[in-house]
Amino acid sequence: MTRMADPLALLRTMLLIREAEMALARLFADGEVPGFIHLSVGQEAVAAGVCSALGPQDSVASTHRGHGHAIARGVALDGFFAEVLGRASGVCGGRGGSMHVADLNRGMLGANGIVGAGAPIALGAALAHRIRGTGGVAVAFFGDGALAEGALHESLNLAAIWRLPLLLVCENNGWAEFSRSDTQVAATLSAWSAAYGVPHAEVDGNDAAAVAAAAAEAVEALRRGEGPRVLEARTHRWRGHFEGDPQRYRDAEDAARAAGHDPIARSRAALLAAGVAESALHAAEAEARDAVAAAIAGARAAPAAEWADARHGAYAPAES
Amino acid sequence: MVQAINRALAEALAEDPAVILLGEDIGAAGGPFGATRGLQQRFGPDRVRDTPISEAAIMGAAVGAALTGLRPVAEIMFMDFVTLAMDALVNQAAKARFMFGGQRGVPLVLRTPHGGGLSAGPQHSQCLEAWLCHVPGLKVVCPATPADAYALLRSAIADPDPVVVVENKALYAMKGEVPDAPEPIPIGRARIVRPGRDATIVAYGAAVHWATDAASLLAAEGIEAEVLDLRSLQPWDEAAVLESLSRTHRLVVAHEAVEAFGVGAEIAARMADAGFDELDGPILRVGAPFTPVPFARELEAAYRPDAARIAAAVRRTLD
Numbered sequence: 001m002t003r004m005a006d007p008l009a010l011l012r013t014m015l016l017i018r019e020a021e022m023a024l025a026r027l028f029a030d031g032e033v034p035g036f037i038h039l040s041v042g043q044e045a046v047a048a049g050v051c052s053a054l055g056p057q058d059s060v061a062s063t064h065r066g067h068g069h070a071i072a073r074g075v076a077l078d079g080f081f082a083e084v085l086g087r088a089s090g091v092c093g094g095r096g097g098s099m100h101v102a103d104l105n106r107g108m109l110g111a112n113g114i115v116g117a118g119a120p121i122a123l124g125a126a127l128a129h130r131i132r133g134t135g136g137v138a139v140a141f142f143g144d145g146a147l148a149e150g151a152l153h154e155s156l157n158l159a160a161i162w163r164l165p166l167l168l169v170c171e172n173n174g175w176a177e178f179s180r181s182d183t184q185v186a187a188t189l190s191a192w193s194a195a196y197g198v199p200h201a202e203v204d205g206n207d208a209a210a211v212a213a214a215a216a217e218a219v220e221a222l223r224r225g226e227g228p229r230v231l232e233a234r235t236h237r238w239r240g241h242f243e244g245d246p247q248r249y250r251d252a253e254d255a256a257r258a259a260g261h262d263p264i265a266r267s268r269a270a271l272l273a274a275g276v277a278e279s280a281l282h283a284a285e286a287e288a289r290d291a292v293a294a295a296i297a298g299a300r301a302a303p304a305a306e307w308a309d310a311r312h313g314a315y316a317p318a319e320s
Numbered sequence: 321m322v323q324a325i326n327r328a329l330a331e332a333l334a335e336d337p338a339v340i341l342l343g344e345d346i347g348a349a350g351g352p353f354g355a356t357r358g359l360q361q362r363f364g365p366d367r368v369r370d371t372p373i374s375e376a377a378i379m380g381a382a383v384g385a386a387l388t389g390l391r392p393v394a395e396i397m398f399m400d401f402v403t404l405a406m407d408a409l410v411n412q413a414a415k416a417r418f419m420f421g422g423q424r425g426v427p428l429v430l431r432t433p434h435g436g437g438l439s440a441g442p443q444h445s446q447c448l449e450a451w452l453c454h455v456p457g458l459k460v461v462c463p464a465t466p467a468d469a470y471a472l473l474r475s476a477i478a479d480p481d482p483v484v485v486v487e488n489k490a491l492y493a494m495k496g497e498v499p500d501a502p503e504p505i506p507i508g509r510a511r512i513v514r515p516g517r518d519a520t521i522v523a524y525g526a527a528v529h530w531a532t533d534a535a536s537l538l539a540a541e542g543i544e545a546e547v548l549d550l551r552s553l554q555p556w557d558e559a560a561v562l563e564s565l566s567r568t569h570r571l572v573v574a575h576e577a578v579e580a581f582g583v584g585a586e587i588a589a590r591m592a593d594a595g596f597d598e599l600d601g602p603i604l605r606v607g608a609p610f611t612p613v614p615f616a617r618e619l620e621a622a623y624r625p626d627a628a629r630i631a632a633a634v635r636r637t638l639d
């Protein structure tokens with residue numbers, strides 16, 4: 001029987017992601033975030049729903065737009081914010097930043113600065129789970145733009161012939177950087193999956209409960225050894241490709257339409273309709289706000305990352 | 321040398337259940353050069369895994385598997401094809417330990433053959449090791465003898481970081497003793513192949529044998545050249561090179577790879593600095609000319625460095 005995700009828990013995860021990313025948007029505008037960041041505002045239901053189907057032994061490979069995946073996977077907010085702000089107490093010691101948040105003990109194999117690169121890594125994790133007999137599965141998140149990358153095709157083919165427990169999750173937001181992805185990819189993902197003989201399911205990526213149910217169904221099939229699955233979540237990118245993106249390529253209507261699909265408002269309404277008290281929702285919102293505020297305060301107070309610690313970090317310390 | 325590699329793989333598979341092999345036709349077929357012959361029969365198709373022709377996914381999967389508790393040994397059939405695996409190797413494997421703040425290393429090995437002499441042409445003969453030596457996070461070794469091929473591969477598999485083992489195709493057929501209980505060879509340690517007092521020739525891979533031939537030619541003229549086999553290119557044994565240079569005061573670096581921007585350039589630059597006070601002549605490099613590797617026998621013979629060119633360089637630095 002498919003395990004049902006707790007709808008309030010899904011909302012909590014989405015609130016945490018939204019709160020964290022909106023805070024990052026402000027911090028970025030204020031110049032507190034080095035480099036550049038890609039926000040997943042509006043896409044939270046995919047991260048929350050998919051990760052709700054996973055257990056602690058499972059592995060996740062993420063993307064450049066990976067904050068939601070990390071938070072939904074349970075990466076501690078303190079370490080997360082400290083990393084994105086480049087502090088010594090970051091999960092990666094400030095050496096990776098937004099595009100490389102990883103927490104290997106939680107099976108979070110990292111956000112990735114290379115489009116499509118997470119798929120073969122998750123493929124390898126799935127192989128390791130199979131060979132080691134851990135019972136774990138691996139998930140690769142990727143965007144619709146990544147469908148044009150060869151590594152993704154190689155990975156789906158390999159997962160199919162080896163029948164590996166790999167779930168490929170496409171976050172289809174319609175955009176590949178500054179271009180509509182339908183101008184870049186000739187085949188639909190469903191046709192593409194069918195060609196490799198891999199079951200493909202499409203889900204409303206703004207509906208966390210639907211994503212969670214579809215992911216749970218797929219993950220159970222993976223655990224039964226039925227081979228890889230593809231899950232395509234239609235969603236919307238509310239903001240620019242990166243923070244500060246003037247979006248000259250996008251008309252204002254499209255951005256406004258995107259914001260009309262709010263997974264959080266939707267989940268909230270469903271909970272209220274199901275009889276959950278508004279006060280419980282306010283409490284969840286306050287909790288997310290407080291957690292994010294505390295993590296930011298912690299990151300600001302943390303010492304800067306130290307070059308002396310990083311200098312010899314490319315290799316394991318020599319055994320003496 | 322192929323048997324030595326096969327033995328190293330077999331022993332590693334037998335000793336550690338986390339070791340797996342991945343590559344094109346390495347299973348039932350025993351590998352394009354026979355290095356994995358018999359291993360799939362012995363260890364099963366799960367651990368000795370035939371892959372489709374997907375270099376990017378082979379390398380990427382090796383990274384993911386290494387981050388998830390295995391010690392994958394991937395084979396890429398010709399070093400020329402490493403171009404297709406570069407993202408996983410350079411942006412993922414080499415970066416993970418550093419960019420994830422030291423949480424975990426990527427204990428993978430890539431075995432891949434380089435080198436010419438077989439008329440394999442421009443896309444099956446290249447020596448691209450300098451590319452990989454240039455990437456922080458990778459280690460690169462290149463054995464010249466069966467004994468070293470065995471020991472360096474064992475060290476590479478045991479290493480907590482990604483190691484590229486570059487095997488010279490022309491040496492696969494080379495015969496040579498591997499002791500029953502071989503001494504481990506740490507990565508980063510060179511070896512004096514032939515001692516000499518007049519000049520140092522530093523080489524690796526096939527060029528080690530050209531260098532010893534050159535030393536024999538020179539000996540007939542009364543010149544005693546010392547030949548140093550680097551064995552590891554990244555990290556390389558700077559102390560051993562400097563020590564030899566401080567006895568001979570002359571240095572020639574030889575390799576099969578293109579001379580320009582190669583491993584020899586790095587060694588020459590370091591020794592021009594650290595060894596400045598020891599030098600009594602110019603540091604000279606012997607490598608391939610700056611063209612693709614040609615096909616026809618006559619062309620390839622003209623292209624590849626050899627003992628005569630190394631000997632000529634030694635004479636010149638002694639001039």
Ligand SMILES: Cc1ncc(C[n+]2csc(CCOP(=O)(O)OP(=O)(O)O)c2C)c(N)n1
Pocket residue numbers: 064065113114115116142143144145146147171173175176177181237241
């Ligand atoms: C290999 C590679 N090529 C190009 C880029 C630049 N780039 C970063 S994100 C992106 C668009 C990706 O689109 P998609 O996969 O749909 O993800 P989304 O940004 O929509 O989440 C591009 C082209 C990159 N990071 N890596």
Ligand SMILES: [Mg+2]
Pocket residue numbers: 143144145171172173174175176177181
């Ligand atoms: Mg997209």
